[in-house]
Amino acid sequence: MARALLLALDYGGTKHTAALLVPGERTWLAHGRVFSSPGADATCDQAAMLDLARRLLREHPGQLTAVGVSFGGPVDATRGVVRLSHHVPGWEETPLAARLQAELGAPVAVDNDANVAALGEWTFGAGQGCTSLLYVTVSTGIGGGWVLAGRIWGGADGMAGEIGHVVVRPGGVPCVCGKNGCLEAEACGWGIAAKARAWLEGGGERLKAGNRHPEADSGKQEAGTALLALAGGRSEAVTAQMVAQAAAEGDPLAQAVLDDAAEALGAGLGGAINLMNPERVVLGGGVTKAGERWWQIVRDTARRHALPQTRVEIVPAALGDDAPLWGAAALAQAL
Ligand SMILES: [Zn+2]
Numbered sequence: 001m002a003r004a005l006l007l008a009l010d011y012g013g014t015k016h017t018a019a020l021l022v023p024g025e026r027t028w029l030a031h032g033r034v035f036s037s038p039g040a041d042a043t044c045d046q047a048a049m050l051d052l053a054r055r056l057l058r059e060h061p062g063q064l065t066a067v068g069v070s071f072g073g074p075v076d077a078t079r080g081v082v083r084l085s086h087h088v089p090g091w092e093e094t095p096l097a098a099r100l101q102a103e104l105g106a107p108v109a110v111d112n113d114a115n116v117a118a119l120g121e122w123t124f125g126a127g128q129g130c131t132s133l134l135y136v137t138v139s140t141g142i143g144g145g146w147v148l149a150g151r152i153w154g155g156a157d158g159m160a161g162e163i164g165h166v167v168v169r170p171g172g173v174p175c176v177c178g179k180n181g182c183l184e185a186e187a188c189g190w191g192i193a194a195k196a197r198a199w200l201e202g203g204g205e206r207l208k209a210g211n212r213h214p215e216a217d218s219g220k221q222e223a224g225t226a227l228l229a230l231a232g233g234r235s236e237a238v239t240a241q242m243v244a245q246a247a248a249e250g251d252p253l254a255q256a257v258l259d260d261a262a263e264a265l266g267a268g269l270g271g272a273i274n275l276m277n278p279e280r281v282v283l284g285g286g287v288t289k290a291g292e293r294w295w296q297i298v299r300d301t302a303r304r305h306a307l308p309q310t311r312v313e314i315v316p317a318a319l320g321d322d323a324p325l326w327g328a329a330a331l332a333q334a335l
Pocket residue numbers: 164165166175176177178179182184185
């Protein structure tokens with residue numbers, strides 16, 4: 001009898017990944033990636049992913065038993081329908097699960113990438129062994145997902161875990177969603193970069209009350225000097241990564257901006273902890289590489305905001321960029 005195979009698919013904004021797993025194993029049997037061509041639409045992306053999946057299945061024969069899919073955008077997981085993509089046109093109301101099932105001949109489960117990544121960390125990564133988990137990715141944006149009693153909790157509309165658009169500072173930094181002071185605007189990569197640029201360009205007073213003032217923390221270095229040097233003297237070129245590096249080098253402005261973002265995240269997590277009392281919070285995404293000081297402030301602030309009877313176990317993600325792909329395998333395994 002042919003061996004059983006699970007297929008995991010991760011549709012990202014610019015790259016698509018597919019992998020094959022033998023159920024019960026913890027290393028991929030096969031793994032492949034294709035990059036979206038510029039100007040690609042949903043039809044191109046679906047064809048590219050299907051070609052990739054078929055190639056893997058041809059090269060590694062077996063009996064495909066289930067397919068799990070992570071999609072980078074809002075999904076109606078109950079119906080297996082992609083609602084839209086924020087990056088690629090043409091995905092509106094795509095019945096992705098039904099299409100893949102017809103093409104590949106196996107049952108398919110689809111969910112959005114943050115929910116699927118949460119399941120990935122719970123099954124294979126930093127969330128193993130706990131019964132309730134909040135996963136939050138802090139990178140260019142902020143997304144999140146819940147795993148409760150071993151299953152993704154999507155909420156009534158599949159929107160549970162969208163902690164990025166919880167307001168942590170009313171009247172704060174404008175967010176892409178139209179509100180002000182969302183966690184995403186205050187703490188994600190672009191939020192950190194925008195805040196640093198505003199300070200460098202002398203617009204610091206535009207930052208709202210409650211934020212730190214770099215000069216107050218000034219040590220030996222002049223605020224902003226190291227950061228501006230990293231950006232080649234051009235404030236508009238500043239990125240969150242540069243802010244983290246300048247902060248590590250002791251630049252008081254970069255440190256203040258990064259501390260401020262960490263405090264906002266800690267406040268948001270404290271609220272989530274009070275609301276759901278998760279056993280563990282797992283943080284992934286590029287901003288979590290910002291250093292030990294950032295982690296300490298996130299944990300301390302969450303502890304201050306959470307009720308004393310709640311546990312505040314906040315740990316780094318273990319699967320990195322592969323969390324959605326591993327979560328897709330876990331989705332398939334549960335079918
Ligand atoms: Zn928002």
